[in-house]
Amino acid sequence: MKLIYAIVSDDDSTVVSKQLTKSGFFATKLASTGGFLMSGNTTFMICTDDDKVEEAIDVIKTNSKKRKQMVPSSATYGLGSYTPFPVEVTVGGATIFVTNVERFEKI
Template identity: 45%
Template structure:
């Protein structure tokens, strides 16, 4: 048995949830926030048999899309940099971060 922890962008979470339901994959869904862009993410915790790990990973890969967005960097409050204005910059976001870990024991109460 494995534990899959998948962090996906909120924009991709709905489609992925639907795929999990269709494939009878049980997942715990958590609302999380990313550190760099401070944007909304969804973290899934999935306990799954070893033979279904590749199936779950394929679903995550299919549902998680990279996209470009604009973000405004924090304004520098240094007094020596008068007139400095932060301009939006294009960054690539999305995709998924996935951890697969072995599970020694599973119990459900």
């Protein structure tokens, strides 16, 4: 058995959740926040058989889209004053971890 942790943008979480369910996977959703942009994410916990891991990851990949976004940034000029300017960053997609599970029970 494997436990998949998939951190997905909130923008994609509804579609990912629906497609995981449609594909026969049970997932627990946790609200989370990214450290870089401090934006909302959803962390999915999916326990599945070893031979189903790639199928679950494919569902997540297919439904998690990377996109460009302008975010405020700041730079110091002169005497410590800050002037904000936008910076383009890539957001979205998914961060996936797969771990071994010693025991799994649904009670």
